[in-house]
Each structure stands twice: as C-alpha cells, then as structure tokens.
Amino acid sequence: MSAPLLEVTDLVRHYELPREKLFGPPPLVKALNGVSFSVQPGRSMGIVGESGSGKSTIARLVMALDRPTAGSVKLEGRDLHALPRAELRAARRDVQMVFQDPYGSLDPRQTVARIVAEPLEALDETSRGEQRERAGASLAAVGLRASDLDKYPHEFSGGQRQRIAIARALITRPKLIVADEPVSALDVSVQAQVLNLMQDLQQQFGVSYLLISHDLAVVNHLCDEVCVLHRGLVVERGAPQQLFAHAEHPYTQALLASVPRAEPPTRRHGAE
Template identity: 50%
Template sequence: MEAKTLLEIKNLKKYFEISQGMFKEKINVRAVDDISFSVREGETFALVGESGCGKSTTGRTILRLTDPTDGQIVFKGKNIEKLPYNQMRALRNRMQMVFQDPYASLNPKKTIRQILMEPLRVHNKFPREERLEKINNMLKIVGLSEEHLDRYPHEFSGGQRQRIGIARAVILQPDFIIADEPVSALDVSVQSQVINLMLDLQEEFGLTYLFISHDLSVIEHMTDRVAVMYLGKIVEVADTEELFANPRHPYTQALISAVPISHPDEEKERIILTGDVPSPANPPSGCSFHTRCPFAMDICRKVEPVSKEFSNGHKANCHLYTDSENKEEKEYAINHS
C-alpha cells in the first residue's frame, strides 16, 4: 500500500527583487522558478544541486520563513501558502527545521535547558511539570545527558551542537522536518553519527524528512527519493537507487560522476562541466542547462524542455528524450552519456 502524500508543492516560485545598473532598474532573481514535487509520509525526500540552485530557499519557503511569490504549498491536505501569521505559527509545531550551521541557529545567550524549553512553552506542549522530563529524555535520545542542561552552545563541539538543534526540532513531535545541509559543517567522522541519529529518530517517531544537500554520497545513504535542482528548477526526480543506477539528465550524470570513489581500484569517468552557472537574475532561454551541457542541441537553446516520465516515477526535463529533428545527434548523446 502506497504511503499518503504529506506535502505537495505545486508550481512554487520565489523571486527576489533587486536593483541593477546605473538607473537602479528593478529585476527579479528567480531563486525558485516553478517547481513541483510531493513528499510521502515516512520517507526521506532529497533536494540536491550545486550551491545557489535554490535548495535552501525552497525549504525556507515551504515553512513560510519567506513567503512564496506564487504557487501552492499543501501540507496534510491544507493549503498553507497564504495562511495568516498566527495560524502559520501554530502549524509550525508540525513542521520543523534543522539548520546548516549548528552554532548560528542556537541562541548563544541561552542555556540548553532554555533552548529546549522555549518551543514547548511557545506551543504549549505537555503539562509544565512534565516538560523538564521530556527535555531530559530527548537529550538522552540524541546522545547527551542532564549534566549538559545548564551549559551554553559555545561549550559544545559542532557535532554536539547539531544534536541539540535536532533535539529542538524533534521535541515538539512534528510530522515533517526540513534538514538544510545538516552535516555539511561537521567533520566526516561526526557526519555519519548525525546521519545515523536522524535515521533512528525517523524510525522511532515516524518522521518525514525533506533533506537538502549537495553531498551525493550522503544522499545515496539516507534518502528514498531525490529531486535534482539546477538554477531554480527541478530537472530530474527518481527513487534514489534508480537515480544513481540510471541518471538521465546530463546535469545529474555530471553530479554523480563527481562523487569520490570508495575504493582505489574503482574506475569512474569524470564529467567536467565547462562554464559558470548562469545568473538567476538573467537565466538563459530554452533549457537553463544548455550553456554548460555537452549534448546541447539547437532546440535546447530555444525551447524549455517538458518533463518526460520513464518508469516508477522517474522523470527528467531534457530534450534528449523528447521528439525533435536532431535524431542522429540525440542518439549519439544518449549512447555516450
């Protein structure tokens, strides 16, 4: 039986207006540009891509930490993109976030006791006499103890601070957590500990994750499905195992080729992308990836590709898999991808 859809994103856009040039002309930076995807209950869904592709902005927009320019955000069957402030604030005990920088996300003037007590107080969770017990239990679950309660964030290591950030998110017993690069600021040895902790918490509390990362080795280890973003758009979506075994989009192929080998005897052909990522304030016409794509055709420069579905929900937005007059060039590109 297929799991229910917990979160559905429909044609989401987030534009930031900036001034440019001598005459301060107003233009839009298309941080998130018309993306759609869904997250099922109990799964870990990943957003992956290079820095600046719009992953973090997508996560913050879903939680309404920044308001969307257009589109729909449907959480548990309810449209939340235009909810009034008070209603959205009340809903946030069901939707939480783990931030990238574990130090910047914790108030340096508050003890761990105060940091973990605050969400319980704000959302009026549990009777007052039970809150300290809940905090102590949560600290034990994330690998800390009661003796840490009256310490301040600067007294902990990076890994310990991220455990505190995770505890703060989970203590409200939410349905959905957005994890924004939660291990990228940590040492490799600590990364695996935090990843395993998140997987254990998911199993124990029935959590659903939106996991944002640029590290494909982490994505491969802990996610169920992956959406690949480039310049504010989603270019490919698939089950994790299917994506790594059979990447369709040239950008996805390049990202996977950059994952470090796991054994000295392993051979891998690295795909090197030339050129720079275009500006989201002035994206190229047609396919946004055509300026760096080794298989770009004339149609790529003129027409934006539509989503092509292959099997089991595997979709890619690429002209290599749609009808065009350049059949010989397409066949060569596909056979050499």
C-alpha cells in the first residue's frame, strides 16, 4: 500500500469553558479524545456521527483552522500544525474545503468569478486574468457555464450553489477536499446529483475526500472506508457495506436504526 496522503494520529482537542467558580480549573469540553485514521491518495474516508460527536472539529483541525491539544495531522508526511506560516499557506493549495451551507458559504456581494478564484487570490501567485480563466475551467468541470462567472449567488439554486462551492475547492487542483456535510442542506434528489459529481471529479482528477456527515447513506454513496465517531472517539471503522451488514458497536447499530430508508444508496457502478 502506498504512503497515506493524510495521516491523523492520536488527535485530541479539548476546549476550556468560562469558569463557573472563582477558584478551581475551568470546565473542559472534550471534543476529540485520541482519533487516528488515514486517507490514501485518490480514496475517500467518511467520518460519521451525530451532532456533537466531534466531526466538524476534525474538519477544522485537518484544515489547520484550529490547533490540536495533542496529536498530529500530516499531509504527505508534513505536520500541518508544525509548519511555518509561509509553508502552511503554500500547503493550502493541496487541501481545500466544501462547507455545509451553500447559501451561507458564498459571499452574496461577490460575483461567481471572484468566489471561485478566492483560493488562488489567497495564494497570490496568479494574475487576475489567469484567475478568471481558471475559474471558468473549474465551473465547467462541475457542469456550469463560463457565462455564469459574472452572476451572483442569489441567481442559482441550492444545488448549483454547492457546485460553485465545489468549483472553488477544485480550482487549486488540491489533493484532498474536506467536505463537511456537503449535501445535508439539499433536497434528496439534488443530493444524489452532487455526490455523483464528486465521484466523477475524483475519477477525473484523482482527488481524495474526507467526507464529514451524520448520514450513513450519504457516506455509503461516496466513501471507501468509514470511521464512526462517538463522543470524540472512533468506535468502529470499516468499508461501508461491511458496517451496514455487520455493525458491532451499539452506537453504530443505533445510527443504522435511525436511517429512514431500508436500503441505502450505493456507490454507482464503475466507481472504485
């Protein structure tokens, strides 16, 4: 097996709350308590759990938007939280994020061209003309048109807005995309379209995904492996079909019991 693209080792994140008493230690929220997993190049890892399980904390730590209390996040062997600021900025080319809310994550005052080109502008390595050209190519990759570049987010449906968000994440040609509940705000019919698009982009560009979700059916559609997160710990992991058929931990069994569909959507034929 090749070296992992992303390697998360013994990740801990505790948050201090305001003191309830004048003396004594502040109360702690133990969001993560020693989480480890890896993502191989061109593959997809799902992190599934209920609200408050620590899923979004993992996303923030992998994106280096927050610092761990202990443990490490390595991208191609480099500890992201130990990199000097300039090197971390350059590393962001290789890891991008798609957020949950397609309505709130796009600046309504910016054109689509500026929104999609934002990661390139942050890297400050390309001209405005090249940024626009690459934004058009990125839109085309997600099934939108170059003529959409001068429009604003309110002119698009929720599914189209999430395609714009994916185009923004794709523009630097990252090796890893962290997708935090990327379809939970969309209608079920649109969810399948967006997940199929993400699958197509993986096959076309070889990108890896870290998919954060509360929905086992969504994770099953896209991911090669799943970690079930409960109270900041990985309680079970394996291939999605294996977890659906042979869940061992009571928490995984409870998640499965909460899925309203008797048969979850499966990965499309031909997807590896």
